[in-house]
Amino acid sequence: MERKSAAGSIRNKERSKKKFLDAVGKILKTKGYAGLKVNDIATTAGVDKKMIYTYFGGMDGLIDEYIRSQDYWINATTDKTDKILPDIKDGGEAFIKEMLLSQFDYVYTNKEAQKLLLWSLSEPRKSLKKLIDTQEENGEHIFKYIFHPYFKGNSQDFRAIMAIMVSGLYYLNMFASVNGSIFCGLDMNSPEGRERVKRAISFMVEQTYENLNSQED
Missing domain, CATH: 1.10.357 (Tetracycline Repressor; domain 2)
Structure with a gap:
């Protein structure tokens, strides 16, 4: 049971991270890099902005990972x-x-x-x-x-x-x-x-x- 719960948490984390990364790409395409704000990214992703800090350590970490992926x-x-x-x-x-x-x-x-x-x-x-x-x-x-x-x-x-x-x-x-x-x-x-x-x-x-x-x- 614990193993299934842990696997589910990992999948949820990866889904949320992908939502953030996709949100960065969407904003970058439509508004340019000037539009990359924490609140806008979180709103576009549909995920609590606190998770940006939990998953990426902050905006710089999120942007770094996005850039590497592209x-x-x-x-x-x-x-x-x-x-x-x-x-x-x-x-x-x-x-x-x-x-x-x-x-x-x-x-x-x-x-x-x-x-x-x-x-x-x-x-x-x-x-x-x-x-x-x-x-x-x-x-x-x-x-x-x-x-x-x-x-x-x-x-x-x-x-x-x-x-x-x-x-x-x-x-x-x-x-x-x-x-x-x-x-x-x-x-x-x-x-x-x-x-x-x-x-x-x-x-x-x-x-x-x-x-x-x-x-x-």
Whole structure:
């Protein structure tokens, strides 16, 4: 009987935590980060605001957990890296192509992720800085064990190219969502325009591998 009661309490706690996290996402999408207030989150979640402190230790803990749950690179890199590492024979070309193409779609379809990106550019916050630091740590793991051995002396150039590509994918998606859809004559909200960008992503990755690797020979 006690065991069933304990299991029920755990399930209730997890349901309530999810309600809070979902409420943060809903408010972030509709009102932006300025609308993330304790009372509003509790009302949206339909859970007593005291539980924010019980489950998360306060607003910072809640926001930290929400941010971790939404970040593409934190959620994707570890799983994908663990699966693909044993089979890497191409210097990570297929891996990084898949990651960039997946990220392009993820940010486009996830309005909460877009808001987090805008938030990270608009306001200094410890939880956002922690998110960025974690992204960099995950990225460093990938660069060190996959790309550096392949590109060797050109690995810093590879980093620079990836920085431009990732930031470009972020911007194109946020631009299409907020203030317009036509960029360089391509409609970023149309299947045709997005498919052209995807082909360009694949092309740039292939050219990067072909040219940087040949320089090392």
